[in-house]
Amino acid sequence: MERISDPCIRIGFLVNPIAGMGGRVALKGTDGQFAEAVRRGATPVSTNRATTALRPIRDLPLFFLTCSGEMGENALRESGIKDYRIICQCPSRSSAEDTRRACHDFMNEGVSLILFCGGDGTARDVFSVVEDHIPILGIPSGVKMYSAVFGVNPVACAEIVTHLNEAVLRDSEVVDVDEEAYRRGMLATRIFGFARVPVLPLKTQVGKQIFDEPDEELAKKAIALFFSEILRDDTLYILGAGTTTAEIASNLGIEKTLLGIDVIKGKVLLARDADERTLLSFLSHGEKAKIVVSPLGAQGFIFGRGTQTVSPVVLNQVGVENVIVVATPHKLAETRMLYVDTGDEALDRAFGDSVLVISGYRMGQRKRILHPTTSNQGGPKH
């Protein structure tokens, strides 16, 4: 199990000072919208959120590297932390470029973790620099937090940092939501990549450890092993994005694209990164097919309207009953419900109220499904 085990932990810390400002003035994010947010009367919130996360950890033997002013320094100072060094001077009107520049500097300094405060946009900026080379953890302060890199709340982030040596690193999706489309009420998610995120093993609960595999990698292997047992040579398998489906393929000796949709049959890779047309051409001979998907992002999308999920046409062709959802127990523990929004209401409804998610070797969990017609809002709720 991979962990962070540095005796003197150095943390890169940054705040996106404008994150979370859009929400109260009915903007779905502030990328390129800062002026509009201010015009509508938004005030910065992220420094406060960051301070809430920092206060409980101010007495820990940690050393912070950070940015000047609003981009980090202020929050550290307000929370009473003294062990920090400013390695990046930033202008008061910060931009995505400043975030990326800071992350480059953190990388060069060899920090063990980047703790950032922001939303999906910030996560994307951080990830675009560090990729999976340095673990990252988000203090949630955005309007949109579909990426699975955030603690549940600032205090939960403090908890993770406090117990960093017990935390395990998990591949977690950084999700890119098309903000333009989102502002128009349409959800189009795309996986941007998989960051390494520290998560604490599930809190000890009676019964829990008897089965639930606390090690993410072993849990994925268990799912993959089960899958290899139920694989049928006469069936086409459309594997969605993610590390769990990648493990399923890898266990069959197939290298799958992490972000794309691949097609296999009889343990042979037929198509990588397939688009809708390719999928439909495979299905045109009425072949038996199954779709294997993993819930994505913090909200547990199994089907969204993004470019990298299976389209409603393909889904209709294969049939909802031939969808196999897979996810590790840890992921499921954090994702109380799954979410389907294919853009086709009848199709969404065909999923019913719940779905069986394969979560281990010969094991599943029944999970509730939300779709736009069951939830009163257009989008998923936190």
Added chain:
Amino acid sequence: MKTKILLDEGEMPRQWYNILPDLPTPLDPPLHPATRKPVTPDDLHAIFPMELIRQEMSPMRHIPIPEEVVEILRLWRPSPLYRAFRLEKALKTPARIYYKYEGVSPPGSHKPNTAVAQAYYNMKEGIERIATETGAGQWGSALAFATCHFDLDCTIYMVRSSYAQKPYRKIMMQVWGAECFPSPSTRTNAGKAILEKHPDTSGSLGIAISEAVEDAATHKNTNYSLGSVLNHVCLHQTVVGQEAKEQLAKEEVYPDVVVGCVGGGSNFAGISFPFAGDKLKGKHKDVDLVAVEPAACPSLTKGVYTYDYGDVAGLTPLLKMYTLGHDFIPPAIHAGGLRYHGASPLVSRLVHDGVMRAVAYHQNEVFEAAQLFARTDGIIIAPETAHALKGTIDEALKCRESGEEKVILFNNSGHGNFDLSAYDAYLQGKLEDYEYPADLIRESLAHLPKGP
């Protein structure tokens, strides 16, 4: 109208009811794991006393309960039959709901009904020590209680995760004088082999059974004891159903529906076999016998009716039963006593023949039912028992729809006073609805051992 229907001590059954002779054709025999021939009494004698082996295969419809056993059972038997008026009211059902409460025994469940008998026969045959396994601790504490009355030593292999999480059950066993080890342990080869491969394993019932069987087989003065599944265990539990029948007769009713939860099947056998006998003999053809199991470990509803081992290591005889495969490790539902891959061959056979039927439920709905019952009738029941309650409630709700005034009897097999952390998890919304992916697995049941 009475809430408690009680019997005098003098009205306690003096015989167990053996359903074997009432089956239309003989039960498929257990097979020797090596030869795959029917096991002989000699094969079993290495770990069981002769009298229990005789009972396992007995053609006698009634088997007398030894006076020494009756004397100890009298500490809590006859157990009360309750009418759940308040539950009926809460459900607005015209059905009449009765339950037999086995939680009044000192260990708190139906388990000592057989533990006492088994300890007695072992003592009679000069055995000095009994080894067994326990999952959640109900069976271990029952056997510890029973052996203490006959001056037998008792060694209990307790599934490691429960050992850590249920200290009170372990302490009960120790108070009654038993020794209790977390399983896998280094005391047996089976345990050592597992520990070598998986040092961090949390253990399982199947592994613990392997350890206890090995302990008994390798020590001359030691026998093995099983708390469920086998015919003689079901036999000993029939005091429950016999008393219930008597008590219902005092109310001048005969049940339309009899419900029990099924782990290995013993408490359900106990409450239902006396009624199943009536059904088999054509006396009450319509009595509906309902076994309730968890959706996470649904042997009767989703398993295959075939020969399979009783344990993980494959040391036990092959039993013809509904099974999910002996290598299936059920998920960590809180009803630990229902986490068994198979089911009693007798119950399996009766389900297979359509004399009984089975239903399965998810954890959360089961705890929801248990919480309702705690609020209406007061008792905080064991998570295992809560499955039977959920089945009962659903039957009662059907009566609300149809207007039928059915008499429903369920076995309230034990209290949940040591299971409060499970209730806590439920209240906090932390229970997962585990479910066995039966449809996917049906395509791949190649791992079951082949029959003869």
